[in-house]
Amino acid sequence: MKFKIAVLPGDGVGPDVVKEAQRVLDEVGKRFGHRFDFSTGHVGGIAIDKYGEALPEPTLALCRRSDAVLLGAVGGPKWDDPTAKVRPEDGLLALRKELDLFANLRPVKMFKVLENSTSLKPAVVRGVDLLVIRELTSGLYFGKPKQQWTTAIGRRAVDSMYYTEQEIERIVRVGFELAMIRRRKLTSVDKANVLESSRLWRQITAEIAVEYPRVKLDNMLVDACAMRLIQNPIYFDVIVTENTFGDILTDEASMLAGSMGMLPSASLAGIPDKKTLQAFGLYEPIHGSAPDIAGMDIANPVATILSAGMLLHYSLGLKQEAAAVERAVLQVLNSGYRSKDIMTKGMKAVGTAGMGKLIARAVAEQA
Numbered sequence: 017m018k019f020k021i022a023v024l025p026g027d028g029v030g031p032d033v034v035k036e037a038q039r040v041l042d043e044v045g046k047r048f049g050h051r052f053d054f055s056t057g058h059v060g061g062i063a064i065d066k067y068g069e070a071l072p073e074p075t076l077a078l079c080r081r082s083d084a085v086l087l088g089a090v091g092g093p094k095w096d097d098p099t100a101k102v103r104p105e106d107g108l109l110a111l112r113k114e115l116d117l118f119a120n121l122r123p124v125k126m127f128k129v130l131e132n133s134t135s136l137k138p139a140v141v142r143g144v145d146l147l148v149i150r151e152l153t154s155g156l157y158f159g160k161p162k163q164q165w166t167t168a169i170g171r172r173a174v175d176s177m178y179y180t181e182q183e184i185e186r187i188v189r190v191g192f193e194l195a196m197i198r199r200r201k202l203t204s205v206d207k208a209n210v211l212e213s214s215r216l217w218r219q220i221t222a223e224i225a226v227e228y229p230r231v232k233l234d235n236m237l238v239d240a241c242a243m244r245l246i247q248n249p250i251y252f253d254v255i256v257t258e259n260t261f262g263d264i265l266t267d268e269a270s271m272l273a274g275s276m277g278m279l280p281s282a283s284l285a286g287i288p289d290k291k292t293l294q295a296f297g298l299y300e301p302i303h304g305s306a307p308d309i310a311g312m313d314i315a316n317p318v319a320t321i322l323s324a325g326m327l328l329h330y331s332l333g334l335k336q337e338a339a340a341v342e343r344a345v346l347q348v349l350n351s352g353y354r355s356k357d358i359m360t361k362g363m364k365a366v367g368t369a370g371m372g373k374l375i376a377r378a379v380a381e382q383a
Contacts, residue, residue, distance in 0.1 A: 018051045019332055022082035024075065027061040027104060028305025029315035030088020036317035036372025037086060037324040043376040044328065044337050055082070059111065060090025060104035070107030076114055084331035085298040086324060089305035112152050117283035117298050119190045120150040122266045126273055129349045133274035133358040144272045146252040147194060150262025151187040152283055154179055157259050179213045179258065184220045190287050191256030192228040198253055203234045205241045205257035217258065245269055266302060275357040276303040277316025280323035282330050297331045299323040313367035316355035318345055321375055344378035
């Protein structure tokens with residue numbers, strides 16, 4: 017089969033890690049008889065430099081005519097001027113909004129072989145396998161008014177956490193649907209003791225829960241969730257939450273897997289089909305652009321490679337191929353190879369390209 021993939025390497029280490037994900041996808045194509053046609057576009061800081069805008073129209077058009085999008089990372093000190101009219105992150109936010117990528121899936125899984133790579137006790141992280149579903153196109157990052165201004169007594173700023181019933185309903189429904197194919201436990205995270213938007217979130221979640229009697233619903237305040245993620249992470253199966261809370265909680269949860277370099281993500285433009293689980297999506301590692309190590313061959317490409325695996329699963333319906341990618345990653349880790357961020361005593365250090373080549377080879381050699 018033939019598939020069109022829009023590739024947006026972005027800034028910093030983005031091109032480094034995306035190159036290795038493409039290498040693995042090419043090997044998947046050879047192994048299973050598929051062809052992936054990659055077309056490259058610009059987003060973020062590199063797009064600002066080239067076009068004067070973070071998301072140029074040709075990039076958006078490329079994404080719209082593709083079967084899925086693979087993205088690296090955006091941003092860096094070069095574009096960090098707080099007074100700038102356009103910032104690299106504007107491109108990513110615009111992509112999410114323009115493509116209606118409202119459902120961000122961030123799986124957090126501790127590979128047993130990496131239990132000693134985290135700063136937490138192995139007994140705490142052992143067996144962690146959870147999925148955070150973050151609403152991605154509304155809330156505090158998009159709500160209006162959003163502005164700064166000066167008054168006679170000083171400067172002021174406002175951001176608005178805004179949600180509609182429809183926006184809450186569709187993301188919560190994704191949570192219930194995916195909980196149904198996992199362990200049938202859904203934790204809805206909010207701040208209903210303070211925020212009106214969270215009270216609406218909790219009301220709508222309760223209404224939808226009636227349709228899913230086989231799923232155990234648990235409502236939890238975001239501060240309590242942050243504590244429990246570190247105290248007892250195996251408590252969780254599927255977490256669904258709003259944009260800002262999801263952003264913070266998933267960065268915290270990355271430590272449960274040893275490194276942000278281990279965590280993939282999928283941003284979907286629809287509720288996954290119940291039978292195929294397919295939807296158009298954008299796939300990226302959860303880590304940032306890390307410009308200080310760009311081009312140095314030390315960034316961990318595993319998160320991006322696993323994101324490519326999610327692309328195979330959720331947008332292309334290639335579940336067997338997606339499983340092959342995860343098995344290949346595990347095989348390489350079990351063989352003792354480590355990138356710098358997850359390196360421990362006695363393991364074999366490899367760079368970005370070395371890790372990508374090893375995983376691609378493991379895909380090719382699977383029986």
